[in-house]
Amino acid sequence: xxxxxxxxxxxxxxxxxxxxxxPIKNNKILDDTRIKKSLKTLNYIIERxxxxxxxxxLGRIKTDEDxxxxxxxxxxxxxxxxxxxxxxxxxxxxxxxxxxxxFDLDNKKESNNDLELAKYFSSFGDIFINDAFxxxxxxxxxxxxxxxxxxxxxxxxxxxxxxxxxxxxxxPERPYVVIMGGKKVSDKIKVIENIIKKxxxxxxxxxxxxxxxxxxxxxxxxxxxxxxxxxxxxNILDKYxxxxxxxxxxxxxxxxxxxxxxxxxxxxxxxxxxxxxxLYKSELENSKTVFFNGPMGLFEEEYEYGTKELCxxxxxxxxxxxxxxxxxxxxxxxxVPNNSxxxxxxxxxxxEYLEGKKLPGVFxxxxx
Ligand code: 3PG
Numbered sequence: 001x002x003x004x005x006x007x008x009x010x011x012x013x014x015x016x017x018x019x020x021x022x023p024i025k026n027n028k029i030l031d032d033t034r035i036k037k038s039l040k041t042l043n044y045i046i047e048r049x050x051x052x053x054x055x056x057x058l059g060r061i062k063t064d065e066d067x068x069x070x071x072x073x074x075x076x077x078x079x080x081x082x083x084x085x086x087x088x089x090x091x092x093x094x095x096x097x098x099x100x101x102x103f104d105l106d107n108k109k110e111s112n113n114d115l116e117l118a119k120y121f122s123s124f125g126d127i128f129i130n131d132a133f134x135x136x137x138x139x140x141x142x143x144x145x146x147x148x149x150x151x152x153x154x155x156x157x158x159x160x161x162x163x164x165x166x167x168x169x170x171x172p173e174r175p176y177v178v179i180m181g182g183k184k185v186s187d188k189i190k191v192i193e194n195i196i197k198k199x200x201x202x203x204x205x206x207x208x209x210x211x212x213x214x215x216x217x218x219x220x221x222x223x224x225x226x227x228x229x230x231x232x233x234x235n236i237l238d239k240y241x242x243x244x245x246x247x248x249x250x251x252x253x254x255x256x257x258x259x260x261x262x263x264x265x266x267x268x269x270x271x272x273x274x275x276x277x278x279l280y281k282s283e284l285e286n287s288k289t290v291f292f293n294g295p296m297g298l299f300e301e302e303y304e305y306g307t308k309e310l311c312x313x314x315x316x317x318x319x320x321x322x323x324x325x326x327x328x329x330x331x332x333x334x335x336v337p338n339n340s341x342x343x344x345x346x347x348x349x350x351x352e353y354l355e356g357k358k359l360p361g362v363f364x365x366x367x368x
Pocket of ligand 1: 019021059060134135138346347348349
């Protein structure tokens with residue numbers, strides 16, 4: 001990888017692309033993980049460069065209303081309280097552009113990687129550093145396009161994230177357990193196909209477990225499942241039966257605890273139960289590598305038992321643990337705030353990398 005360590009940025013004008021796309025509600029930043037994880041690279045650049053130009057997107061911009069609701073002003077104000085500046089750094093040497101996706105109102109120029117726009121961005125600097133890991137799976141003007149015009153490298157966050165993901169893909173310390181949750185199998189088929197070959201156990205919880213349970217022939221009541229992924233789930237179960245760990249009991253819409261084999265027509269599974277937690281615990285307690293992506297139940301809506309208990313189990317084991325996905329990161333921060341997990345700032349980006357795809361925002365030396 002071409003990283004910031006491979007280039008002299010002293011007294012250069014440096015453009016740095018960050019992923020400051022954070023959840024905001026009522027003018028409050030709900031989770032500042034991405035902002036804090038950007039600081040290492042940003043401070044390193046501020047200490048050396050003659051001028052720093054920060055780029056980021058926020059949200060998705062399709063209408064003028066979206067534009068009004070997705071200004072980076074709040075993020076900019078917060079960021080300025082965190083960075084290392086001193087009197088020697090003049091205000092006009094540290095600049096943050098407004099949301100790069102404002103340019104999407106003009107023919108999706110940012111998202112479609114319009115090269116004129118990329119050239120315009122590049123004209124502000126001598127060197128480009130992409131540290132927006134969460135956006136590395138997108139080929140946008142502000143994270144990939146610029147690299148056509150000025151020397152380009154990745155920052156410390158992208159380097160760390162790729163190193164962590166490589167630990168899951170190449171020679172992970174074993175036992176290696178992957179925990180997948182969340183609603184849909186359809187979002188994760190490619191990653192399941194690739195990662196199941198590498199891990200020792202795949203724990204499937206959350207709503208996506210019901211598609212697998214139904215494929216196995218269980219009555220799942222009125223729980224959410226994806227009809228069109230039953231065949232996929234059945235194939236995976238047939239091929240990797242000894243690796244897959246499913247759920248044994250669950251809480252329904254009335255918070256009644258029901259064993260899976262006792263589910264009735266009207267039951268809707270919203271969370272996993274204590275027997276399932278015991279099963280997960282037995283799989284996890286000796287593990288050495290864990291990837292956790294997707295909550296076990298509707299934890300935002302009072303069905304928090306499974307996700308919370310799982311977070312506690314993970315917090316008490318001695319393993320390399322990587323947590324990915326916005327909801328999952330929120331959950332671990334909520335239930336085990338002082339955890340020492342490795343937190344990925346990119347849900348989509350980390351899944352695509354684990355699928356085996358090359359991320360366009362990660363820059364490598366050209367092969368000769
Ligand atoms: C993310 O939150 O996954 C990244 O910031 C990318 O955002 P996007 O999915 O809107 O491209």
